[in-house]
Amino acid sequence: MAAAFEKARSTATAESGKNLLQVGALTMHFPLTQGIIFQRQVGAVRAVDGIDFFVEKGETLGLVGESGCGKSTTGRAILQLYKPTAGSVRFEGTELTTLGGEAMRRMRRKMQMIFQDPYASLNPRMTVGNIIGEPIEVHHLARGKAKTERVQELLRIVGLNPYFTNRYPHEFSGGQRQRIGVARALAVEPEFIVADEPISALDVSIQAQIINLLEELQSKFQLTYLFIAHDLSVVRHISDRVAVMYLGKIVELSDRQELYERPLHPYTQALLSAVPIPDPAIEQKRKRIILTGDVPSPVNPPTGCRFHTRCWKAQPICSEADPEFIEQSPRHWAACHFPG
Amino acid sequence: MPLLEVKDLHTSFFTRDGVVRAVDGVSFELNAGETLGLVGESGCGKSVTALSLMRLIPMPPGKITEGQIVFDGTDVLQMDDDDVRGIRGNNIAMIFQDPMTSLNPVLTISRQISEALELHLKMDRSEARKRTTELLELVGIPSAGKRLDDYPHQFSGGMRQRVMIAMALSCNPKLILADEPTTALDVTIQAQILDLLKNLAREFRTAFILITHDLGVVAGMTQRIHVMYAGRIVEKADTGELFANPKMPYTWGLLRSIPRLDERRKERLVPIEGLPPDLIAPPPGCRFEPRCQYRRDLCREREPELASVPGAKPDHQARCHGTQAGGWLVDLDWRSEIGDVRVLEEIKQEVAAVPAEAARLGAADLTPREGP
Numbered sequence: 236m237a238a239a240f241e242k243a244r245s246t247a248t249a250e251s252g253k254n255l256l257q258v259g260a261l262t263m264h265f266p267l268t269q270g271i272i273f274q275r276q277v278g279a280v281r282a283v284d285g286i287d288f289f290v291e292k293g294e295t296l297g298l299v300g301e302s303g304c305g306k307s308t309t310g311r312a313i314l315q316l317y318k319p320t321a322g323s324v325r326f327e328g329t330e331l332t333t334l335g336g337e338a339m340r341r342m343r344r345k346m347q348m349i350f351q352d353p354y355a356s357l358n359p360r361m362t363v364g365n366i367i368g369e370p371i372e373v374h375h376l377a378r379g380k381a382k383t384e385r386v387q388e389l390l391r392i393v394g395l396n397p398y399f400t401n402r403y404p405h406e407f408s409g410g411q412r413q414r415i416g417v418a419r420a421l422a423v424e425p426e427f428i429v430a431d432e433p434i435s436a437l438d439v440s441i442q443a444q445i446i447n448l449l450e451e452l453q454s455k456f457q458l459t460y461l462f463i464a465h466d467l468s469v470v471r472h473i474s475d476r477v478a479v480m481y482l483g484k485i486v487e488l489s490d491r492q493e494l495y496e497r498p499l500h501p502y503t504q505a506l507l508s509a510v511p512i513p514d515p516a517i518e519q520k521r522k523r524i525i526l527t528g529d530v531p532s533p534v535n536p537p538t539g540c541r542f543h544t545r546c547w548k549a550q551p552i553c554s555e556a557d558p559e560f561i562e563q564s565p566r567h568w569a570a571c572h573f574p575g
Numbered sequence: 576m577p578l579l580e581v582k583d584l585h586t587s588f589f590t591r592d593g594v595v596r597a598v599d600g601v602s603f604e605l606n607a608g609e610t611l612g613l614v615g616e617s618g619c620g621k622s623v624t625a626l627s628l629m630r631l632i633p634m635p636p637g638k639i640t641e642g643q644i645v646f647d648g649t650d651v652l653q654m655d656d657d658d659v660r661g662i663r664g665n666n667i668a669m670i671f672q673d674p675m676t677s678l679n680p681v682l683t684i685s686r687q688i689s690e691a692l693e694l695h696l697k698m699d700r701s702e703a704r705k706r707t708t709e710l711l712e713l714v715g716i717p718s719a720g721k722r723l724d725d726y727p728h729q730f731s732g733g734m735r736q737r738v739m740i741a742m743a744l745s746c747n748p749k750l751i752l753a754d755e756p757t758t759a760l761d762v763t764i765q766a767q768i769l770d771l772l773k774n775l776a777r778e779f780r781t782a783f784i785l786i787t788h789d790l791g792v793v794a795g796m797t798q799r800i801h802v803m804y805a806g807r808i809v810e811k812a813d814t815g816e817l818f819a820n821p822k823m824p825y826t827w828g829l830l831r832s833i834p835r836l837d838e839r840r841k842e843r844l845v846p847i848e849g850l851p852p853d854l855i856a857p858p859p860g861c862r863f864e865p866r867c868q869y870r871r872d873l874c875r876e877r878e879p880e881l882a883s884v885p886g887a888k889p890d891h892q893a894r895c896h897g898t899q900a901g902g903w904l905v906d907l908d909w910r911s912e913i914g915d916v917r918v919l920e921e922i923k924q925e926v927a928a929v930p931a932e933a934a935r936l937g938a939a940d941l942t943p944r945e946g947p
Contacts, residue, residue: 249723277708301760301761301762301763301764394923406849410850411850420854426625438616438617438788439616439788439789439790439829439832439833440616440828440829440832440846440847441846441847441850442832442833442846443831443832443844443846443847444846444847444848446834446844446846447843447844447846450843459802464764465761467762467836468833468834468835468836468838469834470789471834472834472838472844473834495836503764505835506762506763508766509762509763509765509766510762510791510836511765511789511791511792511794511795512768512791512835512836512837513790513791513793513794513818513830513833513835514794514835515795515814515815515818516815516818517794517795517818517837518791518794518795519795521795523766523770525763525766525767525770526763526766526767527767529731529733529734529764530761550636
């Protein structure tokens, strides 16, 4: 079976070119139910509602948006931690949404995740050695002494003392715990890592340490990242391309420089103008676009363009027709009736 | 006479592991109508400073062990509890970080705002209700009159923070302490709230102390900034001066370690290596010395005073041997010279070799012990 799997993979890789990951019409709805014994569905939280994008090998795709926009759900649905409601996720040409348990487990070796909260994502009852060693064991990569050595090597790679293997997570600070989380993700030598807000729980001075570590690891191991964050400055720094999400949809996607200098979607423009810049001279001169109101509920999103309730450019058509996500200029996609 | 004068404030927490000196000799002044930023990382003592001003330190395990807090001519630390209650919410108000947890979930918002009005301004129910409506309109809550009897869970995060601000404004305080008022909010909502705070400060000439870890937020909001590290103020300057001409390696580190939205080229960040010190046994010399790539032997031996520095405005003070008169960093261009790479590597190694004591720094672990 393993051989068949390998064969299937190699043929698929050949046809997919340089895109490591291809996401098509990905939809993730969480049902809302009513009733205690006879539960019936009364609606759905439309966390992700039909998004298309690809990730090229070796690049970092930044995924930004405000809380509740579906960016974390996207990350988890790609890794099949949630079973997507619809759509396709192709990794190296292999369709993940239809893969069975064992085949999916083997795919997971290639794709790993780094979680947001370094306090909640490490089991407090496991030693660091066991935390990092577990994926090595699960995927039968090494045993006994070889495994211990591999764990020590991983600790060294992420900038921790290799003799920490018998310590417990509570003995470490937030930044050090996040390094342990990174080491765990690296343990299976993945190609693709989904980093879900990996630095937002950390202190400012520690954030840069982790950003630099992720960048170093990327060039050392040719990793591909999907970097999920709400901080636009950090995303600009780390990403090659950036996708902006709003209420379950990607509204704009482009190369990093292009997106930050020529944003086409009004939401991107507002988002960029809202970020404070640590320079009083610039801050005083800057003109802010202050959006009114809050993000609508994903249970009952607005008709037409989902942003039209807060958009200052909105016209009648915006509440009627959902704008297509189209390539406005080369490699710059946006979903807006009045881009620019 | 300044509105607020804090002199040599010491606040400690007495825990099983030892005495955590969270605020260790902090002094500053604030004039009426002025906006001051207190900047630092978690555990640097900025929130404890604010709580001390309101006398809201949980005792035990906490205790204000030394110092004076002179507000409007009287020392808050000498007052009895009744007098402090007369000031709290009335002359000094506070906006907390998390609007989800700092509003009472079982009381309507009109009840929560009117409480202070009835208590401090001796309004009756209907007057207080009317004033509450005005306050909610002032902070931009749509159809405020209809929402008076709503409960906090019926509001979004940004709206809850507006309710908090309305509550803080209710008694026309002279001073508002805003402790990370936008940290829990999304960036577009943060922009709304900062915009609101800025307009209110201008309109009512209320003095603000804005506590945050975000240098971007203070850049646009404050007149002066004090940078805190490990329980002490390490740099004081005008906002413009602090960003244009910082004089403390810790401030340099902070500025260099954050990516900027207007970054053109992809530059490598220079993080501050290492971890903040353990406040139970802080380093004997400069508290930043263990993480400082410009350090010399002197830094380990003697802690520098907070003093004015050459090549800067006269009211610009820094706590660094290197940038003070005769120091080795006086003429250094902090943007281009990131310090001794060998020392940086050394600091990295040191930290990698020691398991963090820093976890203890977090306020989470302040287990009470018998008082001092």
